[in-house]
Amino acid sequence: MQQVSVWEKESFYAHKNVIIAGSGFVGLWSAYYLKKNHPKLSIAIVDRGIIPTGASTRNAGFACFGSVTELIADTLKSGEEQMLDIVEMRYKGLKRIRKIFKDKEIGYEDFGGYELVTGSQDFDLNILRSNIDYLNRKLKKIVKKEKSFYINDDKISEFGFAGIQHLIENKLEGQLHSGKLCQALLKLVVSMGVTVLNSIEIKNYERINGSIELHTNQHFNLSTDQLIICTNAFAKQLLPELDVEPARGQVLVTSEIPDLKWKGTFHYDEGYYYFRNLGNRVLLGGARNAAFEDEHTYELATSSHIQDTLENFLKEKILPATLFTIEHRWSGIMGVGKEKMPIVKKISDGVFCAVRMGGMGVALAPVIGEQIAELITT
Ligand SMILES: Cc1cc2nc3c(=O)[nH]c(=O)nc-3n(C[C@H](O)[C@H](O)[C@H](O)COP(=O)(O)OP(=O)(O)OC[C@H]3O[C@@H](n4cnc5c(N)ncnc54)[C@H](O)[C@@H]3O)c2cc1C
Numbered sequence: 434m435q436q437v438s439v440w441e442k443e444s445f446y447a448h449k450n451v452i453i454a455g456s457g458f459v460g461l462w463s464a465y466y467l468k469k470n471h472p473k474l475s476i477a478i479v480d481r482g483i484i485p486t487g488a489s490t491r492n493a494g495f496a497c498f499g500s501v502t503e504l505i506a507d508t509l510k511s512g513e514e515q516m517l518d519i520v521e522m523r524y525k526g527l528k529r530i531r532k533i534f535k536d537k538e539i540g541y542e543d544f545g546g547y548e549l550v551t552g553s554q555d556f557d558l559n560i561l562r563s564n565i566d567y568l569n570r571k572l573k574k575i576v577k578k579e580k581s582f583y584i585n586d587d588k589i590s591e592f593g594f595a596g597i598q599h600l601i602e603n604k605l606e607g608q609l610h611s612g613k614l615c616q617a618l619l620k621l622v623v624s625m626g627v628t629v630l631n632s633i634e635i636k637n638y639e640r641i642n643g644s645i646e647l648h649t650n651q652h653f654n655l656s657t658d659q660l661i662i663c664t665n666a667f668a669k670q671l672l673p674e675l676d677v678e679p680a681r682g683q684v685l686v687t688s689e690i691p692d693l694k695w696k697g698t699f700h701y702d703e704g705y706y707y708f709r710n711l712g713n714r715v716l717l718g719g720a721r722n723a724a725f726e727d728e729h730t731y732e733l734a735t736s737s738h739i740q741d742t743l744e745n746f747l748k749e750k751i752l753p754a755t756l757f758t759i760e761h762r763w764s765g766i767m768g769v770g771k772e773k774m775p776i777v778k779k780i781s782d783g784v785f786c787a788v789r790m791g792g793m794g795v796a797l798a799p800v801i802g803e804q805i806a807e808l809i810t811t
Contacts (some may be wrong), residue, residue, distance in 0.1 A: 462802025
């Protein structure tokens with residue numbers, strides 16, 4: 434069996450004040466706020482992937498805070514207060530990302546966002562208008578704008594979509610490059626003195642003589658005073674009692690489309706479908722509601738059923754009469770539960786968690802990272 438050298442034991446694998454499990458956006462933002470508030474803390478982020486391998490590097494890169502039909506569905510399910518609390522966290526998170534990183538560094542583009550409403554959804558225009566008015570009224574104190582959402586049907590033919598009845602525009606939404614944001618965050622926390630360790634899976638943990646021992650899949654254990662679990666969809670491995678379930682999201686990206694008529698981020702069907710331009714290519718994801726049971730999985734694979742559903746949607750509604758090929762397909766795993774509110778709490782003495790980011794964790798992560806950092810005792 435391979436041994437650990439004294440150099441390794443006294444540097445990379447040395448006892449830390451805080452170890453963060455998971456180097457997705459939540460783990461990285463948690464490290465950022467902890468180090469910012471307490472520069473002397475020794476901190477390591479440990480991830481089982483060669484790079485972060487959950488949702489943060491495998492998503493769609495929407496910098497968004499929710500579409501009309503999704504926010505109305507959330508209000509009906511969990512109440513107005515929770516819907517507004519989550520929107521506020523997302524909106525603050527997006528502002529913070531842009532305060533800390535230059536747009537160019539993270540591929541941020543201000544193209545705005547839209548929601549598509551199709552005839553088959555059978556929406557009454559008056560109800561749609563009153564839902565938009567209601568949301569604009571409620572969101573005003575968060576976004577400091579009169580109108581977050583408005584109907585802009587003139588753009589439907591300009592964009593070349595087919596079978597779309599209404600288009601709701603939201604100029605406050607943007608898009609970014611998730612890989613670049615992840616790399617920029619990693620660079621930032623390393624520059625602040627955080628140790629990043631990859632390819633180490635934390636199998637379980639136990640408290641021994643006032644410190645927390647982390648058992649790993651490697652030939653060594655790690656130890657820390659405090660542990661923050663930011664493993665999102667995979668949280669049940671370490672915390673089986675939590676209400677966090679895996680929800681796979683599948684994505685595809687087309688070839689370059691030279692005369693692509695639109696730019697922006699688009700939502701459809703309460704957020705179950707989402708697409709955006711990626712330069713002149715189209716990234717489309719979702720359709721999880723076409724096979725909920727199959728997508729309740731940790732497996733980072735794609736399925737022909739969902740991919741075909743996405744391709745049909747692309748051909749029929751988004752790019753009718755346009756020639757394209759599919760160049761990339763992948764999936765990522767979201768952490769969801771009965772409630773959309775993330776779980777940010779103390780689990781036991783010295784053990785904390787910040788998990789269940791759902792489908793909009795890019796925006797939520799900075800605020801969640803700050804919240805969990807405030808729970809840590811120093
Ligand atoms: C297809 C798809 C599209 C999405 N689109 C968007 C979008 O456009 N906009 C948006 O805001 N959000 C989107 N999301 C959601 C968003 O990506 C997530 O909410 C967010 O990335 C969650 O970040 P996280 O750090 O909590 O989790 P993750 O990024 O999943 O990170 C968890 C990390 O924990 C590590 N890990 C797990 N178990 C262990 C262990 N035992 N030991 C060590 N490490 C471990 C994993 O390797 C992983 O790197 C999308 C998600 C998916 C899947």
